[in-house]
Amino acid sequence: MNKSQWRKALKQLLLSMGKEERKVKSEAISNLLFQTEEWKTADCFGITVSRGFELDTSYIINQAWREGKTVAVPKCYSEHKQMEFRKIHSYEELENVYMDLYEPKIDVTLCIEPSQMNMILVPGLVFDKEGFRIGYGGGYFDRYLHSYDGSKLSLAYTLQTTDSLPHENYDIPVDSIITEDGRFK
Ligand SMILES: Nc1ncnc2c1ncn2[C@@H]1O[C@H](COP(=O)(O)OP(=O)(O)O)[C@@H](O)[C@H]1O
């Protein structure tokens, strides 16, 4: 399958998951993340605000705030397909930019440089054993991760993992993937 066929297949699989199953697995994966060295040592990290069928990241964001960690979420600029991370202290600092996509308001949040983050939780639709991922097709994370050298972890349901995926020379793999069944890479 090529990348766009993988995207289509995974969207369908994710949509067929029930709400309760999504909740239970999202919590289980979050709890596994909390046990990792990467989480324990990350005082500032990047994460996306989940939507729709995606793994629910709200447990992680709330736990991070409880632990006093700095939470940074992406702000995308579609003209040049660039992205930056901005620090948020509460969901009030987000705004609905498109469909169910929420991004930080730029007038009340500060930009966090790549060097300030010790961990980025990289989203994706499907992941392979080498850590290669297929996202939504914008290439935003591939561009951003070029200038970042901290930990790159991904959280995914086991159904989002496979042996091998097509990848190009600009695709940047993640260090490790955490699923409800443990570390996949
Ligand atoms: N570092 C980069 N610089 C410029 N363009 C890039 C870079 N990384 C990815 N792209 C472009 O982004 C587009 C989407 O990348 P792709 O890997 O298919 O998407 P995704 O990673 O979201 O699944 C590709 O057309 C690719 O040429």
Ligand SMILES: [Mg+2]
């Ligand atoms: Mg890519």
